[in-house]
Each structure stands twice: as C-alpha cells, then as structure tokens.
Amino acid sequence: RKMDSSAVAVAAPLLEAGGKEMRHLGRTAHNMSSSSLRKKSDTSLVRKVPCAALRGFLSTLQEVLFGTKLFVLFPAVLLAVVARYMRFGQVWLFVLSLIGLIPLAERLSFLTEQIAFYTGPTVGGLLNATFGNVTEVIIALFALREGKITVVKCSLLGSILSNLLLVLGTSLFFGGLANLGVEQPYDRKQADVSTGLLILGVLCQSMPLMLRYAVSAGEHAVNSDDSGLVLSRACSVLMILAYGAYLYFQLKTHRQLFEPQEVEDDGDDLVSEDEAVLGFTSAMVWLAVMTVITALLSEYVVSTIEAASESWELSVSFISIILIPIVGNAAEHAGAIIFAFKNKLDITLGVSLGSATQISMFVVPLSVLVAWVMGVPMDLDFNLLETGSLFLAILVTSFTLQDGSSHYLKGLLLLLCYAVIGVCFFVLRRRSADGSN
C-alpha cells in the first residue's frame, strides 16, 4: 500500500484540489533538492518473494538502500570498515570513509524527511532545520572529543564557504548556461534574511579575533587569559538565540517568504513524495542505524586526518576547509545544480543559504557550548585567514544576490572566489606541534 510511488504521482494532482497545506508540511527547499536524487523503487522484484513479512522488510530495505542514485557509493562503507580492521593504511581509510559518507548524508536527509511527514508541519520544519547538516555536526563532535579544535573550526568554516561559494556558484553558473537568454528570477527577501544572519555570525566571530589582536597590540587589556573564551561563549548563546528567532520567523510568522516554488512532476527523475514511503518506526530505526554508521565513518575520518595530511603534504586546514565539506555537501550540491538547471533558483538559494545559515548560527555556537560542557577550550576565534575569507565570501554573496535575478557570470564569480580561497589554504603547510591549538 505504501509502495507504489507511481500511483502516488498520479494521485497527486487529485490531492492538489484538497488544499496545499498538507502538501508543504515537510517540503522545505532542502527536501525538494535531495528528492531530485531519488529514484522510484522498482517493486516488481520484491513481489516475487513468497514470504509476506520478508517482503515488507525487503521493500523497506530496497527503498532505503537503493532509493538513491548515489547507492553505488555504498560499498565504500563496507570497504572502509574492512580497511580499518585489516589495517590497509590510514590514507585508504580516510578516502574510503569520505566516499562512504556521501550516500549516508543523503539517506539521512531522506529519512528525516520521512519522519517529518508524521510529526506535523512545525516539528517537521524544525527537524529539517536541525538535521539538515547532521554530518557536519557529527564530524565536529568527534573532532571535539579528540581535542582537535582546528579541525572543528576549519571543517565548519569550510562548510559555510562551500555552501555560499561552491554550491551556489556552480548552480548559478550551470543554471545560467542552461538558461541563456531566459531571465532567472528569485525572491530576494529570503536571501536578505539569510545574509543578515550570516553577517551577524561573522561579527560574532570577528569580535574575539579583534579582541585578541587589540590586546596584543596593547590597545586594550583583559582580566584573564580566557576572556576571549568567555566572550565566545556569550556570543554563542546570542547566536543560537538569533537562530531561534530565525526559525520562528521562517516557520511561524513569515512562512510565505520561504515557500518553495512549485515543481512540475517531470515523471522520470522526480519522485512525488507527498506521502511517506516508510512507516514511522522503520524510518526511526533506519535513521538510528544510518547515524551510527555515519558516526563510525566520521570517527575514522577525524582520526586519520593527520596521517592523510602528512602523506599528501597538504595542511590539515586545507583538508578540513576544502575536502571534507565537498564530501559532506555533495548530495545537496547535486540537487541544487539540478534545480538551477530547471530555473528554480528559489530552491537552490533555499538549500545553499539555508545550510550556510544553519551551520554558521547553529552548529558553530552549539560546538562551542558542547565544548564548554566537555571542558574543551574552543572559542569563536577562527584566525585571521579563515575569518577574513568568510567575511569576504559573505560580502560577495550578498552583493551578488541583491538584485533578484541571476546569470552565469555571477556563478563564475562565486566559483572563482572559492578557487582563490582554496589556493590560499593550499599553500599553507602544517604548523609545528606546539603551535597547534
């Protein structure tokens, strides 16, 4: 009964008349983007299995494991575990874990969306907002636990940069090329809200940095060595408050600004998911399983990052800022590009800006507060190069998005900004052991 997605696709226009409200419950831009990577399950194979209970289980398995075009990467998960226990070499472990994380991130987003169908609009929206970047959160937590504060800061910062410049840049570029001669409008109000929050985020990160420089230059003094830490923790609380206000704004009072554009059913590559395809319990079970596997692979990544960095002669900063986020964002990235091709830039913007805002105003301060609980001295001082790049990236993105229509040159500009920042971190080398924080 829940399996035949094609029947659902046919029924969707009939359900249209019944009002759009139920339809848009969990349908944030995020979900619609990831849904472009889904494919309809072929249920014919499953029906051949004689035993009914097994049939249910197998169809769930099929839906979960094979419901995405990225499933070919799933073997990397197994290979990574094998590499760990057979001691293939840390670099192999690093690479395989990274590759394995790509489909896992996509499946987590799918499962979160399924659960959101059962929990109602507000909680669903909250769930999507909170778990949209669960991979980054897990990587950050593991790095904190091992005390690798640089990795935490760099991976989160890199995720923001990747969303703002890489994802948005490639989307606008390819979308612009595919729609040459056609106007590409988007609603700039949504972009303005996200940009405002991002600037507040960069202010909160700049103040501890400037304080440190001001104190070193003798312009100001502080009571104790960890005043910057105290300031960072206070700012983190404020950032989470701002994020809470943003969620309230987005989900309650100004919903209409964030409604994604309608998606016509293309039939072949889009699954019309107006009903859940999994049961609530089975979705929860799979979510837990996937999270555990993600945690496992994240732990491998975090512990082998230095080995990979030595072996490839790149700095840990570069790997954390450039490589890890490309992996973590790969699924969203693909989705955003697909929607830009179809000239649905509101969804692209919703994905990339929403993700960047979430990481900047939720995951980063959360990491600081979790570190406080763990007793790890993480602050919001992300060092000059990183904070400077973030500041300029936000500036470029704000200017690019402020007029409400797009073309390929905008995408090219953002991409080149990303390339420049990447090159700058590429030429860094690892700091000596006593300089690392």
Added chain:
Amino acid sequence: MDSQSAVTMEAGAPTRKESGRLPSRHGGHAHGHSGLARTAHGMSSSSLRKKSDATLVRKVPVASLRPVLANLQEVLLGTKLAVLFIAVPLAVAAQCFRFGQVWVFALSLIGLIPLAERVSFLTEQIALYTGPTIGGLLNATCGNATELIIAVFALVQGKIEVVKCSLLGSVLSNLLLVLGTSLFCGGIKNLGADQPYDRKQADVSTGLLTLGVLCQSLPLLLRYAVSSGEHAVATDTTVLELSRACSFIMLLAYVAYLFFQLKTHRQLFEPQEIEGGDEEEEEAVLGFGSALFWLILMTIIIAVLSEYVVGTIEPTSQSWGLSVSFISIILLPIVGNAAEHAGAVIFALKNKLDITLGVALGSATQISMFVVPLSVLVAWIMGIQMDLDFKLLETGSLFISVLVTAFTLQDGTSHYLKGVLLLLCYIVIGACFFVTRQPAPHANNNGTLLDVPTGPMIVQVA
C-alpha cells in the same frame, strides 16, 4: 493675552508672549512656513511632549506673573520626562557636598536625559522663527548638542579616549540600538502588515557613514602598516596630520549633505504625514526671546552636568569594575540618546518608519561626519593631539555595524527579525567591550603599536 483663536487646533494652548507672529497655517498653503522646521527629529521628540494645562496658571492673581509661570510650565513640565529633572539639583548637591563620585556620575547622567530632550524642543521652537533653511541647519547642528558638549569637556580635561569612545558609542547606539529596538517593536506590533520606508534617505546616510568609516580606518591602517614595516612615514605626527586633513574633508561632505537635504533634494527627506496628530505644534509656544533664553540656560546646565560626568568617569569605572571604554561606548550614549530612542520606537509602533530612520540615521551621520571631525579640529586649536585613529576593536565594530545596517535597510521594507539582528549585533559589541579592562599605563592613549600579534592574548594587570 489669550490668543485662543480658532486657528489653533489644540485645546488649552498656553498664552503666547508675542503677538502677531502667527505663521501661515495649513490648508491651501501646504508646506508653508510651518512644515519647514518639522524635521524627523522634531516630530520624534514631539511624541514625548504633553499639552500644558493652562488652568493652574490662570488662578494666579498677578497678571504679569502669569506669562512667566506659563512659560516655566511649558518649558519645564512640557515633557513626560519632567520627573527626571529632580536629578539635576541632586547632582549639583552631590558634587558640592561630596556624596561620592559614583553618585555624582549616576545623577548627572540621569539629569542629562530630560535636558537633552528640552534642548531639542527649544531648538525646534527657535527654528519656527528663523525660517526654513536656518531652522533645518539649527536642528541639524544642535540635534546632538549633548554629545558635543561632553566631547568638548572631555577634550578640555585631555581625556581623548573618552571623547573617541563616547562619539563612537553614540554612532553605534543610533545605528544598532535605536534602529534595532524600533524595527523590532514596530515589527512585532505590525505583524502581518508590510512596513515600508523610503530607502533613498537610508542610502544617502549610509553612503556618508561609509565615508566616515573610511576616514577613520585609514589612520588606523597607516599605523599598523608602519608598525609592520610595510610603509614608512616622515614624522611621528603623520597620523595626526592625516586625521586633521580627513576631518576637513568630512566636514565638507557634511556640508554637501546639508545642502542636499535642505536645498536641492528636500523631497527625499520630508517626513510622512501624521494624520490626527494630537500635538499640532506648528506654532511656537514660546516667544523667540524666551526660547533663546531657556536654550542658553539649559545649555549651561548641560555643560555643568557634562563636566561632572567627564570628571567622575574614572572613579566610577574603577568602582564598578568596568573599563572606561565600556562606560563611554555603551552607557553614555544610551543616556544621551534616550529621548530620541523613545521617540523613534513610538513612531515605529505607528508604522511610520521614515521618521524612525530619519532620527536614527540622521543622528548617526551627524555625529560621524560633523561632531567627530569638529572635535579633531577643536582639539587642534586647543593643542591636544586627537586623531581619527579609533583603534582596532572600535573601528572594526563600527565598520561591521555600518555594513549590517546598510544591508538591513537596502530593500525598503522591514520586519521584526531585522530589529532582532541589529539588537544582537549591539549586544555582541557591548559584550566584547564589557570584557576589556583598562590597559596598563605604559600604553599611551594613541596606542603606538608595538608589533603585529601572533600568539594568544597577553594578560595585563590594570
């Protein structure tokens, strides 16, 4: 004599001392003489006024005393803030009887609030007599009289850091605190309604503010560049000379802005009409001579209280455990701006954002492009070495504040989240200055830089 003619729309308007100076009124003459001096500033403060009750005065038997008392009542009790006037004599008493410097500081601060509002009222009254252009100029120049007086006294006492921090804090307070609370309260009150404003006015002010930040950044950057060896300068006072030159340029820009605002592009700055306003103050309620007299008197009292404030700021900072920077950047401007702040919030609640923006941005622009360079030049005349180098933390905060405000205001409508963002920015900046302490005595106020910092923070014992 009672000029309760049908012309005045307010019931119980007090007696007017001069006759025959009724300005041309509404109706066919649209924006004749009366609407001219009604800048956003004036309209905002007018929301704090209240009608004088003329009945009490009429009971006084002596005829000649009556106008004086009416005058007194209009000036002293004409505002809802009149209750704070008590702090003024208390402050003087505290200073003379040596109650303790913290008391003098606190009472002086509280006493400044109603005085600032009254000065703005009196300026508006005088402006009604002097014609449109001069009226606009007067409003523009005296709008921030309190900040100017505090700055001058701090210069006299050689406390350059207090000058810089209080002026900077005033700009920050206008841009972030006043605007933030107004947009937030207005957004909450008007949920579901669109809140438009004219972004052209905001753009002009933002442009000037950005020029101001540039003028402040260049001496700072020059100092850092010289310290890290990228450039060299001829003498030690090059930064000072640069600052003085930039101050001239900033004043030039401000004059151009005034010309733009008062002569050629007036229509951009006309405040929105207030329908059914209960304070129709398009006539002066005071005579010209009496308004001038009260203005001078109030200015003298402000000067006295400002001197107390500036003189007691260090003991207060030590006693409360806060740095002088924090008190100058956060506390002093909150007080100096309190009346404007209340007015801006009230107009935002009524969905008249153009007036709110006119108050907040206009004030910030005036301080940044007029009071700051004026202070530098006055310091030059006094022989004090004040420059435009406001140090890294302050200039960085100002830069990001101008940026945030510019982005927030660029689309022409408002909602409460914008107000929340601006407020949170202000709190973050406040928190950062809260954790600073006084630098050790060997670092002089102009902060000659030692070297480019590399490692973690150095602890300095205050």
